[in-house]
Amino acid sequence: MANIHMFLQGKGGVGKSFAATLMAQKMIEDGKKPLCIDLDPVNPTFSGYKALGVKYFDVMNGDDVDQWRFDQMIELIAKSKVDVIIDNGASSFIPLVSYIKKTEIPELLQGAGHILIIHTLIVGGEALADTVVGLAKTISIFPEETKFVVWLNPFAGPIENEGKEFTEFKAYKDNKKRVTAIVEIPEFQQQTFERNLREMFKSKLTFVEALKMPELPIVTRQRLTMMRRDIYKRLGQLAEIPKLAVNEAG
Numbered sequence: 001m002a003n004i005h006m007f008l009q010g011k012g013g014v015g016k017s018f019a020a021t022l023m024a025q026k027m028i029e030d031g032k033k034p035l036c037i038d039l040d041p042v043n044p045t046f047s048g049y050k051a052l053g054v055k056y057f058d059v060m061n062g063d064d065v066d067q068w069r070f071d072q073m074i075e076l077i078a079k080s081k082v083d084v085i086i087d088n089g090a091s092s093f094i095p096l097v098s099y100i101k102k103t104e105i106p107e108l109l110q111g112a113g114h115i116l117i118i119h120t121l122i123v124g125g126e127a128l129a130d131t132v133v134g135l136a137k138t139i140s141i142f143p144e145e146t147k148f149v150v151w152l153n154p155f156a157g158p159i160e161n162e163g164k165e166f167t168e169f170k171a172y173k174d175n176k177k178r179v180t181a182i183v184e185i186p187e188f189q190q191q192t193f194e195r196n197l198r199e200m201f202k203s204k205l206t207f208v209e210a211l212k213m214p215e216l217p218i219v220t221r222q223r224l225t226m227m228r229r230d231i232y233k234r235l236g237q238l239a240e241i242p243k244l245a246v247n248e249a250g
Contacts, residue, residue, distance in 0.1 A: 001113045003083045003241070005149075007120070008097065010134045012090035014121040015153045015185070017045035018201060020087040023119075024052045025206050026232050027083065035080050037073065039096070040089030048204040060092050065099040074105060078112045097141055106146050117147040117180070117241060122166060124157030136171045139178050147180045147241055154187040155194075181237050186230050196223050 005023065007016045017040070027034045036054040038047035047054040059070040077084050088096060100106070106116050120138055122131045139148060152159050152166055159166050166172055172179065188194040200210045207228045211221060 001115070002077075002080045004077060004080075004086070004109055004114050004116045005084060006086045006088065006116065006118050008088055008093065008118055008138055009120045009131065010090055010093040010138075011123075011127055011130045014090075014123045014127060014131060015151070015155065016090075016119075016121055017043075017087050019119065019121060019151050019153075019183075019185070020046050020085055021049055021052065021201070021206070022231055023235060023238070024049075024054075024085050025208070026235050027085075028052070028206075029208065029232075033082055035077070035082055035084045037077075037084065037086045039073070039092065040087060042089050042091045044089075045204075046087035049206065050204070051206045051209055059096070063095060065092075065095050067099070070099065074108070078109065078114070080114075097138070101141055106143050110145055115147065115241070116142075116145075117149060118142060119149045119151060121151045121153050122159055123153045123155065124159045127156060128159065128161065132169060132171045136175060139175045144178075146178075148175075148178050149181045149183060149238065149241070150179055152182065152184045154185065180241050183234055183238070186227070186234070188227060193223050193227060196220050197227055200224065 005020075007020050009016055020036075024034055024036050036046065036052050038044045038054050038056045039059055040046065041058055041060040044056055046052075047056040055076075057069060057073045059066050059073060077086075109116050118138065120131075120135050122128070122135060135150065142148075150166075150172075161169065166182070188197060200207070203210075207224060210216065210224055216224075
């Protein structure tokens with residue numbers, strides 16, 4: 001049995017690849033070796049991380065899904081004995097999700113003994129409404145057995161509307177039973193902590209790689225160490241999802 005973590009969000013630039021790399025890094029540092037896959041046909045950021053061993057699959061043929069290449073990717077996932085992390089591009093969101101639904105991929109993976117977990121991101125600022133609507137629509141597409149993890153990314157502004165926090169939004173209340181976990185990405189100080197993290201991400205470096213750089217200033221090293229500790233602590237709850245799924249099935 002493997003846990004299939006798929007990052008999906010129709011809105012671009014919300015941090016899907018960032019979240020996927022954080023999850024992959026933690027798994028690897030915990031002694032696991034996840035199968036990492038990048039499906040983004042336009043900005044394959046995830047596959048730029050050489051230390052993560054990401055496999056790239058271009059499953060799009062223009063505006064349509066290339067069924068043969070997509071089926072090859074599913075074959076690899078279905079046979080996986082290790083957890084899988086898949087990063088998808090916003091540009092291919094609609095045709096990809098449509099094909100997944102049409103070919104009953106969630107049911108196929110469940111039949112193979114796997115747990116499908118959809119990760120989606122909510123961001124503040126102008127994209128807040130679009131990402132919240134996207135969450136509700138995505139949940140409605142997948143069968144009840146599919147688990148959902150919501151990542152709250154405050155990089156563009158606070159995630160609130162008319163004084164209400166995310167857990168008070170109607171979209172969340174209506175789908176609360178489908179959301180297994182909420183991961184809040186910390187809001188770091190922009191001129192120091194966030195800048196260091198952004199530069200690391202831009203350079204396609206993992207925390208381990210960055211912290212091994214001898215030229216890294218000691219204070220920058222301390223900031224990255226603190227951010228890694230904070231982020232990984234928040235990701236710890238994701239380890240409970242497979243246990244919850246087993247309990248529900250039993």
